[in-house]
Amino acid sequence: MTTTNHAHPTPAWVLDVLAEAGLPSAPTAVPLPGRNETWRTERPTQSVVVKQLVGPNRRQRFARAAAHTGHRGPLTPTLLHADADRLVLVHSTLADAVTGSELLVEQTFTTELCRELGAGVADLHLGPLDDVRDVPPPVPSVPSEQAVSALPIELVSQFSAGEIQAWRILQSDPQLPGYLRDLREATAAAPRTPVHGDLRIDQVLVADGRPYVVDWEEHGAGDPAYDTGSWIGEWVYRAVLDIPTSRGDGLGTAQPDGVLHHQDLTTAEVVQRGVAKLDALTPHIVAFWDAYRAVRPVDAAEIARVTAFAGWHLLDRLLAHAHAASSLPGLHRAAAGIGKRILSNPAGAADALGLALTEAGAA
Missing domain, CATH: 3.30.200.20 (Phosphorylase Kinase; domain 1)
Structure with missing residues (x-):
């Protein structure tokens, strides 16, 4: 490592x-x-x-x-x-071993690694529940309606300046509590399978060209869509962070490090670059998802939950970054906006992300 x-x-x-x-x-x-x-x-x-x-x-x-x-x-x-x-x-x-996060930034986390991981995660979700029936079930990190509306002053007083900004972003959207309520209700009613419970790219190590998943502290009986949605959300989040860089699609600058410095982007440029960055990473999402569905078929309801959890993942990353931050960069605020858009229309976002139901992947 x-x-x-x-x-x-x-x-x-x-x-x-x-x-x-x-x-x-x-x-x-x-x-x-x-x-x-x-x-x-x-x-x-x-x-x-x-x-x-x-x-x-x-x-x-x-x-x-x-x-x-x-x-x-x-x-x-x-x-x-x-x-x-x-x-x-x-x-x-x-x-x-090298962390998946390092390979993602270096653009060397391959579609083949995504395919192997997708098949492996599907096999985990097909496993027997008896192995995890006696352990505390993992709890997805989706906040309650009350938390998205208002937080106790005792808690807010312990927040960093970045966390205060992050929660202001969440609480400024009057429709977000409803989106999260729908997601919590859908995942509560979903069939349970063994899950990892915290599947992110920094939980993956690559050794001898093969992916290994570590840190099983949230393992248990849960909604399989939380695993797959979190993983897909990682790639969407990376696409947003790549907007001011030349990674992925060559849309960058002549700067030696490929990052825009002290240059404002117009709204149209942000959208153009964001679409290009996501297009560059979509093959990795599709490779994971196709390999997953080849092992474990899914239905339309699960796809909707997967997509919604991918959207929530961008908000979750906002809160994670804010924990030790004095302010929130514009890219993290942009990621939060995209996350909210995905949560508002999971079915439409599923098509955009390459997750649409096909006959081969149907239950």
């Missing part, structure tokens, strides 16, 4: 875990980024990743992750040890 962190003496608790698991000790380890306490041991052979879950809902997240057997679904690193008392998971490492 690509990282800029340096090796440190292995923490004592990591050495204890390795000993309890019967795994080789390691004098040094590299800390990895993320919400948990995670270390990768440094050894010529059998290097492992040791993760101790911390923060909110850590026991529920541990139960979900430990329940993922890896017998079905996309490739995933092998779970070598799980300690319910310490809330520690130990996984095998992937040699020379």
Whole structure:
């Protein structure tokens, strides 16, 4: 896995875990980024990743992750040890793995990777519910109508300036609560399958040319459309972020880094470039979706939920970016606007994204 962190003496608790698991000790380890306490041991052979879950809902997240057997679904690193008392998971490492996020920015996340991932996710969704029946179900991050209308002052007082701007964007649209209510009601009534529950491109590692899905802390019984919609939403979000760059379609500038600097775009130029960027990434969306439907057929109702979750994903990314931001760049506000448009008309957006129902993909 690509990282800029340096090796440190292995923490004592990591050495204890390795000993309890019967795994080789390691004098040094590299800390990895993320919400948990995670270390990768440094050894010529059998290097492992040791993760101790911390923060909110850590026991529920541990139960979900430990329940993922890896017998079905996309490739995933092998779970070598799980300690319910310490809330520690130990996984095998992937040699020379690169994150999906890096490959996406470098334009080297291929349609073939998307196809393999689509088929793997479909296989996960076809798996038996017995494996996850006893773990806490994942909850999609769609806010309530009340939250989109008004938030308690005690909560708002803890927000960053960026979060205040983001929630103002959400709460300024009087129709958004209705769109989100429709989505919550539709997903609550949907059939349950095993799901990853947090399928984003930064949850994918690529090693030896194959995609591996990691971080199964939201794994459980849920609406399969949340997984597929979140994944498709990642590509729509990337298309928006690419508007001022030359990535994907060559529509850029003569700047060495291919990014427009200190140059305002007209509304027409933003629309033109946005359409071109999405057109450039649509083959990746279609590759994932066609491979998914070849394994697991879907109906029109599920396609509507997939598209709506793709729209919500753009708003969710807005909130995630705002958490540590003092202000929101225009591109993130534009992404939020596109997300709201998708939520307002999921059926129409499905056609635009290449998700329309065909006879081959029908149930």
